[in-house]
């Protein structure tokens with residue numbers, strides 16, 4: 001947000017682009033870009049991001065965040081858009097030394113290498129401290145107008161925001177869902193069981209997750225909001241519901257039909273989250289809300305929950 005405004009004020013035309021995946025969405029970016037009177041272009045990079053996530057060349061941060069490869073991928077995609085938008089170069093708000101993984105000086109170089117458009121990158125907040133790239137060598141960008149911010153303190157950036165009258169911005173220290181411990185654990189489970197496809201990744205944000213077997217997962221809504229979200233996400237999934245309503249909703253993630261033992265286990269876990277049922281109860285199930293079969297099960301025990309919970 002700062003560098004968009006900064007470069008615009010210096011007289012450059014700027015086109016803000018957001019790269020979207022299931023791990024980060026454009027809502028906040030849209031809000032901030034609208035604040036400075038511009039329109040955001042959103043590009044979906046899910047497919048490539050999921051492929052990269054399996055083997056990031058520069059590895060992961062503290063959790064499943066492959067920040068260097070992720071930045072590299074975004075810049076590469078930005079490079080591919082230059083012709084479409086008749087743009088000459090790419091700017092980003094990276095600051096040398098600001099983040100432990102992706103913005104160390106050597107990491108900034110690695111990002112540049114991965115992007116395949118290294119020579120077209122300008123980081124206005126730190127560019128005075130970085131190697132000159134084509135836009136500076138050619139005189140498209142005046143180096144003396146660029147800044148020399150570095151390090152983890154964000155005081156100069158905050159002062160700039162204040163000067164620009166920007167009143168709302170995201171917590172600058174936060175990352176995407178891949179930096180979250182429990183989300184990363186669920187994603188790792190998908191990776192380990194070779195289920196990391198968009199179809200299953202879409203469900204990771206919602207509900208309680210259980211691994212029933214190598215290629216079968218159950219997701220149980222924790223409340224009404226979860227149940228509604230799970231219903232929205234469901235396409236051809238097997239759905240489980242307690243016969244006594246209201247009660248939790250269960251969605252199965254799998255590419256195949258379930259064996260009876262797997263179905264019974266999933267139903268007993270679902271029933272465990274029904275407050276009004278004690279001991280035994282009925283669970284109906286079927287593909288995509290065609291709940292025309294029923295199975296009677298015992299509620300799962302705490303030990304079982306612990307064993308299967310991801």
Ligand code: SF4
Nearest residue numbers: 065066067070175176
């Ligand atoms: S925090 Fe998430 S979105 Fe940001 S660079 Fe890292 S992996 Fe990519």
